Amino acid sequence: MAEVIMPKMGDAMVTGKILAWRKKHGERVTKGEPLLEIETDKVNVEVEAEQSGVLHILAREGEVVPVGQVIAYINGPETAAPPPPAETESAGAPPVGPEGKPVPHPEEAERIKASPLARRLASQHGIDLTKIRGTGPGGRIVERDVQAYLAQLRPAEAPPRPAPAPEAEYEDLALPRMRQAIARTVVQSKQTIPHFYVTAEADLSRALELRKQLEEALGEEGRITVNDLVLKATALALRKHPELRSQIVDERTLRRFHRIHLGIMVATPDGLVAPVLRDADRLSLLQLAREARRLIEGARNKRLRQEEYTGAVFSISNLGMYEVTSFVAIIPPQQAGILAVGRAQERPVVREGRVEVRPVVSLTVSADHRITDGVGAAEFLMEVKRLLENPILLLMA
Amino acid sequence: MTYREAIRSTLVEEMDRDPTVLLLGEDIGIYGGTFRITEGLLSRYGPRRVVDTPISELGFIGAAIGMAMLGLRPVVEVMTWNFSLPAADQILQNAAKVRYFTGGQVRAPLVIRGPNGAGVQLSAQHSQSLESFYGHFPGLKVVAPATPADAKGLLRAAIRGEDPVIFLEHAALYGIKGEVPDGDYTVPFGRAAVVRPGRHVTVVSYSRMLHLALSAAQRLSGEGIECEVIDLRSLRPLDMETVAASVRRTHRAVVVQEQWRLYGAAAEISAQIYERCFDDLDAPVERVTGEDVPAPYARNLELRAFPDEEKIVEAVRRVIA
Numbered sequence: 282m283a284e285v286i287m288p289k290m291g292d293a294m295v296t297g298k299i300l301a302w303r304k305k306h307g308e309r310v311t312k313g314e315p316l317l318e319i320e321t322d323k324v325n326v327e328v329e330a331e332q333s334g335v336l337h338i339l340a341r342e343g344e345v346v347p348v349g350q351v352i353a354y355i356n357g358p359e360t361a362a363p364p365p366p367a368e369t370e371s372a373g374a375p376p377v378g379p380e381g382k383p384v385p386h387p388e389e390a391e392r393i394k395a396s397p398l399a400r401r402l403a404s405q406h407g408i409d410l411t412k413i414r415g416t417g418p419g420g421r422i423v424e425r426d427v428q429a430y431l432a433q434l435r436p437a438e439a440p441p442r443p444a445p446a447p448e449a450e451y452e453d454l455a456l457p458r459m460r461q462a463i464a465r466t467v468v469q470s471k472q473t474i475p476h477f478y479v480t481a482e483a484d485l486s487r488a489l490e491l492r493k494q495l496e497e498a499l500g501e502e503g504r505i506t507v508n509d510l511v512l513k514a515t516a517l518a519l520r521k522h523p524e525l526r527s528q529i530v531d532e533r534t535l536r537r538f539h540r541i542h543l544g545i546m547v548a549t550p551d552g553l554v555a556p557v558l559r560d561a562d563r564l565s566l567l568q569l570a571r572e573a574r575r576l577i578e579g580a581r582n583k584r585l586r587q588e589e590y591t592g593a594v595f596s597i598s599n600l601g602m603y604e605v606t607s608f609v610a611i612i613p614p615q616q617a618g619i620l621a622v623g624r625a626q627e628r629p630v631v632r633e634g635r636v637e638v639r640p641v642v643s644l645t646v647s648a649d650h651r652i653t654d655g656v657g658a659a660e661f662l663m664e665v666k667r668l669l670e671n672p673i674l675l676l677m678a
Numbered sequence: 679m680t681y682r683e684a685i686r687s688t689l690v691e692e693m694d695r696d697p698t699v700l701l702l703g704e705d706i707g708i709y710g711g712t713f714r715i716t717e718g719l720l721s722r723y724g725p726r727r728v729v730d731t732p733i734s735e736l737g738f739i740g741a742a743i744g745m746a747m748l749g750l751r752p753v754v755e756v757m758t759w760n761f762s763l764p765a766a767d768q769i770l771q772n773a774a775k776v777r778y779f780t781g782g783q784v785r786a787p788l789v790i791r792g793p794n795g796a797g798v799q800l801s802a803q804h805s806q807s808l809e810s811f812y813g814h815f816p817g818l819k820v821v822a823p824a825t826p827a828d829a830k831g832l833l834r835a836a837i838r839g840e841d842p843v844i845f846l847e848h849a850a851l852y853g854i855k856g857e858v859p860d861g862d863y864t865v866p867f868g869r870a871a872v873v874r875p876g877r878h879v880t881v882v883s884y885s886r887m888l889h890l891a892l893s894a895a896q897r898l899s900g901e902g903i904e905c906e907v908i909d910l911r912s913l914r915p916l917d918m919e920t921v922a923a924s925v926r927r928t929h930r931a932v933v934v935q936e937q938w939r940l941y942g943a944a945a946e947i948s949a950q951i952y953e954r955c956f957d958d959l960d961a962p963v964e965r966v967t968g969e970d971v972p973a974p975y976a977r978n979l980e981l982r983a984f985p986d987e988e989k990i991v992e993a994v995r996r997v998i999a
Contacts, residue, residue: 398929398960417961418999424929424960 283332285353287346290321290587292615293466296414297321298345298458299352304330306338310355317352322462324587330355347420395422402427459552470611475650478609479658483669485625485640491672495567502567507642508545508599509570511622513675514668516541516561516569519595522661524653525617526594535652544593544613545573547580555613556580557593566675601625607643618648618658620665642669682852684826685791686715688833689753691862693723696751699837700727702738703755703792712757713793713852739765739790743773743842746788751837756792758800759808759846773842774817789836791845793852794822795886795936796984802972805980807937809884810946812844813914819867820914822846824888826856828911831865838864848886868915872924876904879994880924882947883934884910887966887985891934894990903998905932913943921947922954929960930997934990939967964993 287297298320304310310330318327330336332355340352393410395403399422403410406427413430415422456464488510495503519526519541527537541562544555556576561569579585598610599622610621623643630639644665648658668674679687693699701716701723707730710717720728731738735756742752756762762769773786796805813820819841823829829847836843873888874895883891888909895905906924910917925931931951933944948963969983 396960397957401957418996 283334283355284351285316285328285331285355287319287340287348287350287352288326288328289348290324290326291591293462294321294348296345296347299340299342300325301342302338303327304336306336308336310334310336320458321587322459324583324585326587345414347415350420393422394420396424398424399427406431457551463552466614467611470614474612474614476612476647477650477655477658478645478647479655479662480607480643480645481659481662481666482641482643483666484630485642485669488669488672489625489640491676499567505566505570506573507601507625508597508622509566509573510669510672510675511599511620511642511644511665512543512545512558512561512573512597513564513566513569513678514665515595515597515620516543517668517675517678518661518664520562521664522657524657525648525661527617527652528594528615529649529651538594540594542592542594544596544616544619545576545580546596546598546610546619547577549581549583554580554590555593555596556585556589557591559592562678595619597622601642607645609645610647612647612649616649617652618646618661621645621647679826679855679858680852681823681826681829681847681854681856682713682715684830684858685833685847686717686719688830688837689716689719690722692753692834692837693719693727696837698749699751699753700729700745701753701755702729702731702742704731704733704757704761706730706755711755713849715852716755735761735763735765736768740768740772742788742790743768743776743786746773746786746842747776747784751787751789753789753791753837756790758797758804758849759792759794760804760806762790762792762808769812769818769842769844770815774815777841778817785840786842787840789833789843789845791833791836791847793849794846795848795850796968796973796980797849799975799977799980800973801975805973807935807968809844809846809913809935810937810941810943813916813943813946818842818844818914819912820844820846821867821912822848822885823865823911824848824851824883824885824909826854827858828865828871828909830858831863832867832911834862835864835866839867846885850886851889854889865911867912868917870911870917870920871909872906872920873909874905874907876906876928878904878928879906879930879932879997880908880921880928881905881932881934881990881994882908882910882921882944884913884943885936887934887936890985890987891990894987894994897987898991898994903994905994910947916947916950918947918950918954921951925951925955926958929958931955931959932964932966932990932993932997934966934985934993936968936984938970939965940970942967961997961999964997966990966993 300318300320302317303315310316310333312330312333314330315327316330318325334355337354340346346352394415395410402424410422413422413426416426417423492505495505523537526541527535530536540560543558543561545558546553546555558573558576564572593616595616596613596619598619600608601622601624605623607623608621610619612619625640625642627638628641629636630641644662646658646662705712706716707720707728739754742754745752777785795807809820809822812818821832823832833845836845874892881891881895891907895907898905906928908921908924933947935942935944944965944967948965951963966985966989971983974980974983
């Protein structure tokens with residue numbers, strides 16, 4: 282007998298929703314066949330059978346299940362078909378043994394994990410525990426989950442309101458799942474990472490010139506964006522500044538990452554996602570541009586695999602498509618920092634005592650003050666600026 | 679008053695009050711006691727009431743049990759509780775059972791006292807905690823005060839009681855200071871104290887661990903987690919009423935002991951919490967205990983082998999999760 286569990290697709294995933302079963306209860310499945318489709322915070326994923334046998338479904342479609350929970354069993358190929366689905370059972374009286382005692386359910390897996398206190402509270406209020414989502418360790422339903430469920434029931438139980446106001450002052454909307462995930466992430470970041478910010482401007486005259494030359498020489502294949510140059514410069518600067526590719530593991534431990542995977546913040550209609558550009562420092566500029574384009578388009582079209590969203594050590598957020606001069610960004614959890622890139626704009630700058638018009642971009646690094654401090658962030662930012670202002674260095678690395 | 683002074687002054691007061699009280703032990707007379715508890719008592723009471731014994735626990739504890747059976751009230755010092763093991767046969771087979779065997783006609787009202795648990799680099803043979811060992815046997819009483827006031831009140835109750843008492847002090851506590859009430863008070867056996875009230879989690883401990891539990895509670899309070907800290911004070915009899923009443927309020931419990939995890943006092947206390955409070959629990963009971971190794975001599979390893987504030991904080995966070 283094999284268990285089918287709710288898989289963990291990415292570090293932030295806590296629960297998953299069962300969108301649809303592709304196989305029926307009691308149906309014979311073959312290893313590798315798609316079993317069901319689940320919805321995570323960010324993508325929909327198909328789960329395949331890891332073993333052949335008869336499917337015994339435990340979790341219904343539409344149910345939100347904690348990661349790691351058993352959602353079905355696949356019996357060994359020898360095993361006879363399992364008992365009929367649970368629906369028939371709930372319709373009639375429970376099966377009764379010879380001494381009139383109810384027969385315990387054959388499958389322990391249907392047991393819900395709940396603390397004794399949560400069980401007692403639920404039974405006092407006549408609540409079905411299967412309707413409650415557990416937030417305790419291992420998805421255990423604890424007191425707070427029952428209380429939250431009760432609180433959510435209360436408005437329905439309350440007497441009807443006197444009369445609907447002619448024009449409502451506000452309306453309450455369900456927060457979409459992706460927005461919920463973003464909300465959790467940013468709150469966690471802002472509450473646990475002491476952010477600080479350092480801003481500098483980089484003169485892009487030579488970078489834009491390089492871009493033009495590449496396009497002239499190579500045509501479509503030579504097309505790169507300002508963002509690609511920033512990604513490359515950041516990756517190379519991170520090589521020199523290991524503290525900005527580190528994370529705090531606990532009070533006594535700093536983890537330094539050896540490979541430079543960059544998160545690229547991409548806006549989608551549903552919210553922000555961050556595909557990861559792997560080994561950004563080892564890619565040539567043109568390779569990097571191609572890979573970044575693939576990731577950004579893939580993220581917009583939801584065509585990336587879940588693994589392509591994990592493992593970043595530092596991130597880039599670019600609002601250059603808007604008339605935004607500069608902004609500050611929130612550091613994604615487990616990363617040391619993020620670089621916020623504004624729009625490259627023609628601005629008057631002073632060069633050798635004379636005012637000149639140059640394309641200038643504003644760069645703001647947000648850094649984790651537990652890991653580095655102002656000087657460290659400034660030196661890192663100066664390196665990014667130096668590379669961008671001397672883009673030939675981006676070609677040589 | 680320090681914990682040491684609390685014990686010493688109680689011995690003096692009880693010896694002054696009752697001429698049948700006498701002291702026995704190794705180096706307690708001329709030398710004044712390894713931990714200076716009996717300093718000056720030989721010159722004050724003479725060698726018939728402050729008896730320097732040979733290095734033979736089996737002999738002098740056996741002798742003390744005989745004295746107790748015949749009407750005296752001996753208070754025996756063991757240099758540390760580890761040295762009681764040669765006399766375990768006398769304590770467990772005679773002292774603990776004589777009242778039962780004789781239908782109450784003969785009693786053995788003696789107190790055996792000394793430091794229990796780890797010190798600083800005393801190594802494997804001299805760092806053991808024997809509370810669950812002695813607490814296992816009916817017929818004995820086992821107490822482990824954590825404060826000077828309780829040391830005094832429990833020792834008085836022990837000397838005046840009618841049964842053999844295993845009185846567990848702690849070497850790390852002899853120097854601590856605390857308020858001690860005036861007057862002739864006793865602390866009854868089998869009554870735990872709620873030392874710090876709180877509503878989120880019950881932390882049960884005793885002896886030196888109480889102080890770690892209190893500092894952990896102080897730190898967690900800064901994060902908004904309020905621990906209710908209970909000092910058991912006596913392990914046999916065990917006041918589970920106070921513990922259960924607290925767990926029914928907080929729905930969570932952490933039990934802290936210095937001794938090894940397997941078959942330790944915390945196992946008994948956790949089991950009783952489950953028996954009494956099953957439907958009140960919102961999380962499994964956590965135990966914080968010593969590591970399952972003979973106490974290391976090396977200081978760095980020794981520190982890791984015993985519970986500390988951090989381990990208690992982590993356990994509380996786990997039950998709160």
